[in-house]
Amino acid sequence: MSDTGTLDRLEAIIVQRRGADPEASYVARLNAKGIGKISQKLGEEAVETVIAALSEDNEALVGEAADLLFHLLVLLGARGVPFASVLEELDRREGISGIEEKASRIS
Numbered sequence: 084m085s086d087t088g089t090l091d092r093l094e095a096i097i098v099q100r101r102g103a104d105p106e107a108s109y110v111a112r113l114n115a116k117g118i119g120k121i122s123q124k125l126g127e128e129a130v131e132t133v134i135a136a137l138s139e140d141n142e143a144l145v146g147e148a149a150d151l152l153f154h155l156l157v158l159l160g161a162r163g164v165p166f167a168s169v170l171e172e173l174d175r176r177e178g179i180s181g182i183e184e185k186a187s188r189i190s
Contacts, residue, residue: 125154
């Protein structure tokens with residue numbers, strides 16, 4: 084797995100700002116609005132990432148991908164799920180065919 088230092092630092096900042104004044108912190112403002120609003124914002128960022136990918140503008144794609152990762156970390160934090168858990172799941176899936184892994188989740 085690649086170095087996750089940047090995302091680890093961002094996760095720590097998000098944890099710190101979650102309890103800040105919503106008037107002064109975007110993270111606090113999102114959290115004050117609840118999981119529904121955070122989830123909606125993540126969905127919006129996902130759509131914007133897809134649009135940027137289809138536009139073939141790499142600079143826009145990089146910016147939207149950064150927004151998407153940021154909002155994913157905000158959502159994970161709001162649910163109390165550490166980013167390390169996501170990395171552990173990716174490690175678990177390493178070497179497993181995506182087709183096989185998806186089939187194992189179908190009940």
